[in-house]
Amino acid sequence: MINSGDGGSTKKRNIVSRRMFILTAGKVIIFGGIIARLFSLQINNNKKYLNLSDENRLREWRLPPIRGDFKDYFGNIIAGNVEIFQLHVVPEEVTNFKVLMFRLRKILNLSDNEYRKIIKKKNSQKPWETLIISNNLSWEEFSKINLYLHELNGAKPVLSIARNYPFKDNYSHVLGYVSQASLEDINRNEVIKNNHVPGLKVGKTGLEKTYEKKLIGTNGVQRYEVNAFGKRVKELDHEKGKKGDNIRITIDTEIQKFLTESLKDKSGSISVMDIYTGEIVAIQSSPTFDPNMFIYGIGNEEWKKITKNPLNPLLNKTLSGLYSPGSTIKPIVALSALENSVIKKNFKVRCKGKIELFGQTYHCWKDKGHGLMDLRNAVKQSCDTYFYEVARLLGVDRLKKTAEDFGLGKKVLENSFFEEKKGIVPSTEWKKDVLGKNWVLGETLITGIGQGYIQTTPLQLCLMTAQLANGGYKIKPKIIVEKNQMNANQIKFKMKQNFIKHKFDKAQSLLDRTQNIFKNKENLFTPLFNDKKNIEFVLDSMYGATNEIMGTSYSSRIEDDFYQFAGKTGTAQVKRITEQARKLDLKTSEIPYEDRDHALYVAFGPYKNPRYAVSIIVEHGGSGSSTAAPIAKDLFKLIIDRHQLRENKGKEINSGENV
Amino acid sequence: MFKETSYTNRLTFFQKIRSIDLILISCVLILGVISTFAMYSSEGGQMLYYTKSHLLRFSAFFILMIFLSFIRLKLFHSISYFLYLIVLLLLLYASFYGITVSGSQRWINLYFINLQPSELMKIAIILCFAKFYHRMQIDNVNSFRNLIVPIIILIMPMFLVISQPDLGTTILIALSGIIVIWLSGVNIKYFISSFIILVISTPFFISFLKPYQKLRILTFFDPEKDPLGAGYQIIQSKIAVGSGGLSGKGFLQGTQSYLEFLPEKHTDFIFTLFSEEFGFIGSIGLLLVYSILIYRIIYIGSISRNFFSKLFCYGYGSSIFIYIAVNMSMVLGLLPIVGSPLPIMSYGGSSMLATMVGLGVVLSSKIYHKQIIA
Known part of the structure; x- marks a missing residue:
């Protein structure tokens, strides 16, 4: 009964088989589902998952x-x-x-x-x-x-x-x-x-x-x-x-090395510029540091040594150092006065060592006074009293115009240095806007000798001198070498052309022309003057200052025509000189370092056929004639000796040498 | 009847050899070879510990399977309950003295092998039920006593395994048992009503789940939510399979596996590795081998004259199917990750042992398919 053959068993067999059939059908469906899933993953979405697997395994x-x-x-x-x-x-x-x-x-x-x-x-x-x-x-x-x-x-x-x-x-x-x-x-x-x-x-x-x-x-x-x-x-x-x-930059390493050497143990700056191409031939600020130290992170001690140095080695003084120009501004004051017909060349002032204005005493650097001065002698001997008078007649606003034309009060290299400063060329309007006070006449007087609010960078003074030395034409300073630039002769030719054009444009007012210079870059190499004779006169007076007896930098002169240069010294007061100190008449070495005057010198050379402009500043160096001007003597020798080399290289670069 | 019995008992060795199922054995051998290659690939193309150990186990248990196939079916029938009891005791032993690995106390240290009794229970439960229903008349199946006893038989090991805790194996044991109960002819209404009760009580059961098990189920529904944590396995497995494409990246070229993106690649995720290297074609091929194996087991059940082997073969064939379906669905992101190995392919001694013992019984059923157990 239990085993095969009887009815119960058959019935059971049928039930088992039927139920097994249902199960099997279920299995087929499930396997079908798994195959469908495999198909969807491996065939339909293969690309997607291949990308994901590559994302997993590949790293860059x-x-x-x-x-x-x-x-x-x-x-x-x-x-x-x-x-x-x-x-x-x-x-x-x-x-x-x-x-x-x-x-x-x-x-x-x-x-x-x-x-x-x-x-x-x-x-x-x-x-x-x-x-x-x-x-x-x-x-x-x-x-x-x-x-x-x-x-x-x-x-x-x-x-x-x-x-x-x-x-x-x-x-x-x-x-x-x-x-x-x-x-x-x-x-x-x-x-x-x-x-x-x-x-x-x-x-x-x-x-x-x-x-x-x-x-x-x-x-x-x-x-x-x-x-x-x-x-x-x-x-x-x-x-x-x-x-x-x-x-490639425009700097000549040999001259650069000379600058470093000249400024050794001093705080200051020297710049050298080609007065036609505007190329900066050398530019150094002192004290300096070794930039290789920074590559792997500078040590704490070395960093402290640099930042704690009172002479501020990290500051690029040439571009970011702001100084009173002192007497180096005088050629511009003289030019401005002549251009604006405020005075004539033979305008005379008697210098007694000081003048008084509204109860305030204004001193000349020479206590005894220069005696009767004309304009040329006043520049040559740097007579302060004379320039107080000229400034008074000129007024600060007209001076500002000329100073800005010649490059003061704005960035020289525009976009090349983040750290470059603009400086200040004050005016009545400027004082009202910035300080909220009215301009005082006394401030005009001291601006006339480059003191007071006026602030310039050494490079601005260099550009100023260059634009005077090239005959009064606008140039564009640069530090990066570019191909296919005009050479000095082409520029000189262009300047002559512009000068002729300028003569015929007499109808244009001075104001219009000045505005054009600001607006339009194409004004490059156009005259910044009204009358060529005025520029020539200023250059000649600077010649006098360096190459004639009684000139402030006479002792630094070179008599050889080939190297001969002309310049203007400057001594910028750091601190107001008290009456007491004035009486003591201390020597530079007797004054504490921080109170000593800054020594400045701007120059151009060779005088007969100028090509380079130089500006030198030695912080707290005493007077321009004793500290700054002597550096120029050797510097010009080196620059002029290397001139031909530079010219030849310039030709090579322009004819397409690889940068 | 007696005649037949004596006839089968008198089978000579050569008769036995002749009636052994060669197709089934071929399928097992093919899977053995494939799994060894997959294991070799999982070790970056080197013959290291896993490959050697897998090959050794496969060989040893394959021989065991052949040996078992020559044993008279009657013997399996007579020791079924005893076997169930032994495995149940082993489970009990494991729950007290077992080795704990990653928070789960599943293994018994037998010195030469770490035995996982829960894997053996997958076979034992089928054997036990096959015997239980073997002699039962169809009219008695639905009696109260015959309904309650199988439930107790099934609940006891499930309880021991779930408390290890091992959700995956518990589910597989339950499904194996239920399939035999289903085959035996228990009224469908009981299945439907217990299914409804299960659905209703699911929230209650979920509260008993371990936090990691809950997390697995949650991440199954949204693996992208935590791509570096719990969802990582599913995502990486899908990437591996998907990037395999039609023909795969080639043997030993599976970047997901040899660059270690694939988790547990020797065990639960062996199919992923295989599928990445051999692609859609290889995967279908593997499924085909498994299908033939299952078909063969069910075929042997259908030609068996006695209910014990019929129920066992049907039950075991269906169980193997379930193991495969659960494992593949899991690695393909169709089911939550619950630990469940792929029969023969996955690394694991106990699973291999259980599979081979089951197949041994199936082969014995083939040889003695005409036999009737009194």
């Missing part, structure tokens, strides 16, 4: 871009890239990290502080990430490590690339320096943001900062396959980046 590492070089006018590299030796360790590959570090510490003489920093860094990163033990090994350290390398399992001496300034402190202010990009740098500059990799060095000041876009280059890219933990498994692709553009 951006390599730091290689920065473009800076070259001087003669093509020498003044900021380049050098190969440096670094020591890397990948902690994961080291069998015994502690032992290795112990050995390295001994070989490299790591201080406790440095050692702690490395350990801290190690703990903050993944074990397969590279740990940089030393950024810049000396050759000795490098060879020592290579010698012991078989015992230093896991240490890797690596060749890397770093910024290098071969002329060290000669170009610190012009080029600035590079250092690790800060968050601010990244946020402010789109190019840095796009090319940023950890440890990227970017320009912090100077041309390095301004021309970041050109210099930075593009990232190289390394593509790696990585595992789920981010460890690189193998390199798939290596794309080389593009080096940044090279930039």
Whole structure:
């Protein structure tokens, strides 16, 4: 009964089979569902998941871009890239990290502080990430490590690339320096943001900062396959980046070196400019520093030494230092007075050492007085009393116009330096707007001798002198070499053309012309004067100041025509001289350093056929004739000796030499 | 009847060899080879611990399977209850003295192997029910006593396994048991009503789930919510399978697996690895092998003359199907992640042992398919 054959069993068999059939049908449906799912994942959405899997496994590492070089006018590299030796360790590959570090510490003489920093860094990163033990090994350290390398399992001496300034402190202010990009740098500059990799060095000041876009280059890219933990498994692709553009600047390193030497142990600045092309031949601010220090982060002590220095080495005094021009403004005052027909050349004033105005006494630098002065003698001997009178007649607003025409009160290099300052050329309107007070006549008098509110940068004074020396034509100063520029002869020709045109335009009022100069850049090389004779007269009086007896810089003169230069000294008061001090008549060396006058000198040369303008300032140097002018003597010799070399190079550059 | 019995008992060794099911054995061997290659790939193309150990276990248990297939079916029938009791005791032992791995106390240390009794229970429960319903007349199936006893038999191991805790195996044990109960002819209304009760009481059960189990179920519904945490496995598995495409990335070329994006690639996710490297075509091929295997088991059940082996084969064939379906649905993101291995393919001694024992019984059923158990 229980087994086969009877009815119950058959019934049971049928039930089991029927139910098994239902189950099987269910299974077919479920397998169908699984196959459909496989189809949807692997066939329909294959692309999507293939992308996702590539996203998983592929990682790109951006390599730091290689920065473009800076070259001087003669093509020498003044900021380049050098190969440096670094020591890397990948902690994961080291069998015994502690032992290795112990050995390295001994070989490299790591201080406790440095050692702690490395350990801290190690703990903050993944074990397969590279740990940089030393950024810049000396050759000795490098060879020592290579010698012991078989015992230093896991240490890797690596060749890397770093910024290098071969002329060290000669170009610190012009080029600035590079250092690790800060968050601010990244946020402010789109190019840095796009090319940023950890440890990227970017320009912090100077041309390095301004021309970041050109210099930075593009990232190289390394593509790696990585595992789920981010460890690189193998390199798939290596794309080389593009080096940044090279930039050639107009500076002559030999002259630059001379400037550095001349300003050694002094605080101040010298600029040299081509009076036709506007090229800055040399420009130095002192004290200076070695920009190579900043590349791997400057040490705390060195940083303090620089920032705590009262002479302020970080300030580019040529562009950002503001000084009273002192007597160097006098040629402009004289010119302005002549141009505005306020006085004639033979206008005479008797100098008694001081004048009084509304109960206020205004002193001439010469207590005894110069006696009867005409304009030429007043410039030559720098008679203050004479210029008080001229300024009084001229008024500050007309003076301002001339001063601004000749480059004071606005940036000289416009967009080349973030740190450049504008300075101040005061006027009645300016005082009302800025200080909210009315102009006082006494202020006009002291502005006439370059004191008071007037503030100029040394480079502005240099441009002023250049534009006087070239016969009174507008030029455009520049520091970056560009191709296909007009040379000096072409510029001279252009100036002559413009002068002729200018003569026929007499109908135009002076005001219109001045406005045009501001509005239109095409006014380049156009006359800044009304009457050519006035310029010639001012230049001649400057000749007198340097090359004739009684001239303020007579002792610094060169008699050889080939080198002969003309200039105007200036002594800018830092502190108001009290009546008491005036009576004591102290020598410079007897006055405390901070109270000593700034010494200034502006000059151009060679006198017969001028080509270069110079401005020199020595902070707290005493008087212009004793401290600043003597520097000019050797400087002009060097500049003029190198002139032909420069001319030849200029031709080469214009005919298309590679920058 | 007696004649037939004596006839089958007198089967010679060669007769046995001749009637062994070669198709089923071929399927098992193919799966063994595929799984060894997959294991080899999971170790990055090296013959390391998992591959060696997997191959060794497969070989050993394959021999065991062949050995079991020559054993008289009657023996399995007679020890079914005993086997169930032994496994139940092992489960009880495991819940007191078991080894705890990642928060779950599932294993018994037998020194040469870590035994997971819950895996064995998947077979034991089918054997036990097959015997239970073997002699039962169809009219008695729905009696109160015959309804309550199977429930007790089923609930006891489920309780022990869920408290380990191991949700996946619990569900698989329950499904295996229910299938045999279903096959035995229990009235459909009981299934429907218990299903309704289950649905209603689900919220109540969920409150008993461990937090990680809840998280798994939640992430199943929205894996993108926590792509680096609990959803990671599902997302990475789908990426691996999807990126395999039509023909796969090639043997040893599965980037998801050898770059370690794939979790648990030797065990639950072995299919993902296989599917990434061999693509849609390979996956369909693997499914085909499994389908033939299941078909063969069910076929053997259908030709069996006695109810014990019929119920066992039907039940076991369906269980294997469920293991496969649950595992694949899980790695393809169709079901929440509950630990459940893919038979023969996944690394795991106990699972392999249970599978091979089951197949041994199936093969024995084939050899003795004409036998009738009194």
